Amino acid sequence: MDRKLALQELADQAGNGELVFPTGVDVSLKLLQQLDDPDCHVDQAVQLVKGSPLLAARIVAVANSAAYSRSGQAVTDLRTAISRIGLRTTRTLTMAITTQQMAGQSASPEIAKLTRQLWEHTAHVAALAQTIARRITHQDPETAFFAGIVHEIAGFYLISRAAGNPGLLSGDPADWTEESEPRIARAILTRIGTPQAVTDSLDNLWEGLLSLPPVTLGDTLLLANELAPVASPLYQDQPPRAPDMAPVIDALVDDAMLSSILEESASEVASLVDALRF
The missing domain is CATH 1.10.3210 (Hypothetical protein af1432)
Structure with a gap:
């Protein structure tokens, strides 16, 4: 053609x-929806993100980046990382993985x-x-x-x-x-x-x-x-x-x-x- x-x-x-999405995208979209719930709090977000090791690793990495780590103190646990970057950025990073999965x-x-x-x-x-x-x-x-x-x-x-x-x-x-x-x-x-x-x-x-x-x-x-x-x-x-x-x-x-x-x-x-x- x-x-x-x-x-x-x-x-x-x-x-x-x-829309025909590759394998994995629907799961990420469901996670996005859950994180977007107004009643979602940090502890709930931690439990949701734990199911995606790749996302968890990216959240910790971004939390330790110069853009978010003003004090320069490194974090190693997921809860502290999400608390530092906030739920909006957590959702954005979930969207980052979803975007890549689109390919x-x-x-x-x-x-x-x-x-x-x-x-x-x-x-x-x-x-x-x-x-x-x-x-x-x-x-x-x-x-x-x-x-x-x-x-x-x-x-x-x-x-x-x-x-x-x-x-x-x-x-x-x-x-x-x-x-x-x-x-x-x-x-x-x-x-x-x-x-x-x-x-x-x-x-x-x-x-x-x-x-x-x-x-x-x-x-x-x-x-x-x-x-x-x-x-x-x-x-x-x-x-x-x-x-x-x-x-x-x-x-x-x-x-x-x-x-x-x-x-x-x-x-x-x-x-x-x-x-x-x-």
């Missing part, structure tokens, strides 16, 4: 609620490499979005962190559906990004009950509209995506991110002095990216 038609069919199916398990070295790069890009965008929200746009940092985690969720889903049709991952990136990606992403985000503010920020990302000076959650995500040192492998016509991009964008953020702020926060961003690596 023609790639453009195949992508359109995939988007049509998603829009109709016909499924492939025996193809090429697809496995693509998945790793897409996650590396995602981790950088999420960490940068949190910092930019806190220091520049004054948006809620945890919401920005979550938005960064899910901003490529449709891409991971595409990878899983490409197992029987490798042609889905090649060709003109515009075939994927212009219509199919937003439709699939919205379907998935609706399924998991994503806050409207996050979905709206992704609309900004897809449209590429940046207000000056940047103030919205969408602006936060756009800047983080632009500054990420690892590009998404799904946009093959884009050049690698320039290492000196921050000074260029300084002119766009007025008096915010983006490059200076990012330099001050570099260790926090690097530590959080490292903690998000799976």
Whole structure:
């Protein structure tokens, strides 16, 4: 089948609620739902997370990252880690694992490499979005962190559906990004009950509209995506991110002095990216 038609069919199916998730995703979605319960408390969250050793390990790693460990005192137990990062971040990290699971398990070295790069890009965008929200746009940092985690969720889903049709991952990136990606992403985000503010920020990302000076959650995500040192492998016509991009964008953020702020926060961003690596 023609790639453009195949992508359109995939988007049509998603829009109709016909989402086919790889093994493990449904379990993670159930865990997300349980963590999202207003009556869920730390002790209950600990018991829920214990069932996922990978998630538990990531929570402890993030709790010990420079972004969350202001005192520098390391934690080793899950309860203290969840208490430190909070239930919202615990849910975001559950979403991080769910997002990765969307890609499924492939025996193809090429697809496995693509998945790793897409996650590396995602981790950088999420960490940068949190910092930019806190220091520049004054948006809620945890919401920005979550938005960064899910901003490529449709891409991971595409990878899983490409197992029987490798042609889905090649060709003109515009075939994927212009219509199919937003439709699939919205379907998935609706399924998991994503806050409207996050979905709206992704609309900004897809449209590429940046207000000056940047103030919205969408602006936060756009800047983080632009500054990420690892590009998404799904946009093959884009050049690698320039290492000196921050000074260029300084002119766009007025008096915010983006490059200076990012330099001050570099260790926090690097530590959080490292903690998000799976």
